Amino acid sequence: MQLSASISSSSSAFLSQQSWQNDSRTPKFSVSVRRDLICKCVASSTPIEKAEAYTTKVSRNANMAKLQAGYLFPEINRRKLAHLEKYPDAQVISLGIGDTTEPIPEVITSAMAERAKALSTLGGYSGYGAEQGEKKLRAAIASTYYGDLGIEDSDIFVSDGAKCDISRLQLLFGANVSIAVQDPSYPAYVDSGVILGQTGQFDKDVEKYGNIEYMRCNPENGFFPDLSSTSKTDVIFFCSPNNPTGAAATREQLTQLVQFAKKNGSIIVYDSAYGMYIADDCPRSIYEIPGAKEVAIETSSFSKYAGFTGVRLGWTVVPKELLFSDGFPVAKDFNRIVCTCFNGASNISQAGGLACLSPEGLKAMRDVIGFYKENTEIIMDTFNSLGFNVYGGKNAPYVWVHFPGQSSWDVFAEILEKTHVVTTPGSGFGPGGEGFVRVSSFGHRANVLEAAERFKQLYK
């Protein structure tokens, strides 16, 4: 089977001719029956040709070896490509990896094109920018998203995206912190923690890494964790509106979360990358909660607002009020990370970000978001009409569909095989996602309507 050729690649061509021996020195690659579908891409039955190969004497990073299979989204993409190879004529529709599909409004791309062209002129050329981002953009982000919340321009660190910032934040914290994550949650929190050495080994019986507090979020608790039974950790990753469940935490819930963090002395890393999708009065920023500046970092992104998934632009807020136990400002260490391990977001992308925050840009972003929210309604209505229990959707571009008692990967595979629609298996986001499938609303309207029809055929 094709899938067995590669370990952790998202590129179908990557290392395809490479034979890698799953020998006795790497017992971590042995797999349980239950993870069979995932682990086909981990085990390998290719012939052993290693006797002659020169190896260095550098030991593989043991933390890297803890990671299970590939990072989720490249893995999904790889399966999509494998499906396309099996069915070359299939009209595959991707509602999987949450990739934006609609063109970027022209007011924004014009600004980027102008900035690019200006780089050919003496007056318009600029080299290294401030690692933290251009002053104007930092100011525009602060005033647009945190206008009356006491966040200053200098608290904003502009970046090439929230995912990249999550890794830089993990680098800041280092190996010796304990972390909590919502279960299910965006896999970058856990995987970056594993890479940094914050976790123990993966325990296949419970599908969890050691030394991570998994905060179960399910229909029974309204997708907000039971904090009374949540262990104290140094860092709490919290995403609202949540990826993948689509649930947005209420003001009351976030107040509880901030109080919980304060009681335990924890730092919250609040991921608000979907904040602008909120339709009701749930907070769009953690800093709407009094006292949050002393306990929370917030990371966000232009990816899902302006279709910047490929353009790359995000930001992270580290308030001056946030202090380590010895009183040292977290922002000063994050600034050092940003200056040492990063060199600023592309100046052209930053020009785009500034255009996003102009009055016309904001309107254009809201229009795009409105379009995706209509898609969300179509998907929700479809699954509702088929009798499924459906969650999320209202405040997020993700619909979280329950398939009780079924394996997420089985459902994912069946949907792909029978409808040629790519979704995302819930268990890819943690054990709490088992029995769910995430359906993304990022798609052209015709494709979303067509996918809805195919779902109706499959589950009629």
Add this chain to the structure above:
Amino acid sequence: MQLSASISSSSSAFLSQQSWQNDSRTPKFSVSVRRDLICKCVASSTPIEKAEAYTTKVSRNANMAKLQAGYLFPEINRRKLAHLEKYPDAQVISLGIGDTTEPIPEVITSAMAERAKALSTLGGYSGYGAEQGEKKLRAAIASTYYGDLGIEDSDIFVSDGAKCDISRLQLLFGANVSIAVQDPSYPAYVDSGVILGQTGQFDKDVEKYGNIEYMRCNPENGFFPDLSSTSKTDVIFFCSPNNPTGAAATREQLTQLVQFAKKNGSIIVYDSAYGMYIADDCPRSIYEIPGAKEVAIETSSFSKYAGFTGVRLGWTVVPKELLFSDGFPVAKDFNRIVCTCFNGASNISQAGGLACLSPEGLKAMRDVIGFYKENTEIIMDTFNSLGFNVYGGKNAPYVWVHFPGQSSWDVFAEILEKTHVVTTPGSGFGPGGEGFVRVSSFGHRANVLEAAERFKQLYK
């Protein structure tokens, strides 16, 4: 004094109102007399106001606390800004941080502008790209720079710059490797190693971190380390043409280096970001040396070739032949890092990179490089005519000027104070840089000529 307000910021405004107490719990901030100039930005004499401040219970990452002062280049920039505040009317010329100044050739910016505009169209829009970079660009890099060296497209990982890749490579290696660096060298190698926990504390007596092998490169050894007295380490960072000395290693020297790595089982991280500046027959890539694919990673960048310091685009080559001691391919783990901690370079920047590698783009890049090389000659001639011993320059955009017996920071400060020209103190690149100053040739011609005149006035 102004400089004392901030610890590690490159933004003059950053945390300026923040008072940070240099109290007994942070003895690492106490400073020796010798590092006085650097450490003015570390110690603080602002009043203590911390009694009321809430602190989390999260301990500061001890590795971050090991770092000395701020990252070098933001620090230089901060001093430039402080100088400008002191002399608001001074015509400051920056030959300091190695920042490109010449407009990007139009054949390249047009391609970026077109790509940006296309993102507003249904056919031209693209979201998430492959984390490893666009296929066409990977292929163009492989054929342009490694045409007959056996490097495949899939060995190339496109990135937002070599500096960022250095940190991702360090993340890949983890805390338990030992590293060697040229002394002097680009500070990102050492600083990222400190952050990852590969090093011991900084020893002020020798100006070195523990557990790093500093390979002294000086005029006496032709700026190539004495490998017979170099300790074995897991990883060897090697930059040629070197930043800051400007020295390019010969084929014979690099053959020695590869043999040394092979003997010890080490991995070389070869930084070829200045490769296109080579004027003689020194290798432009480590892969010109037979056997290098089994021992070396190479990282490079469009920054100094096409003026992409602000656009952000680079790449790293991890050959499939490079294996950890257990036979696991290094490229597979690097691919996992890239997929988990990064989301690809901006698609607009990648369009620029592809244009760089077209026949017109290559010619345009060579013209820009030629211009900077003329600057280099002006600077070299100037210092030569003044009787200094001058190194580098021939194969690199950096001139390495010897001030025997003097402190680099003193020389840096004197030049800035008396000529309003920003340089870079050699000791910022490691103890082996003490007594040297790096003068960058990135500047408008008129500024370089003016700086040369001022140097002649100062040292006549």
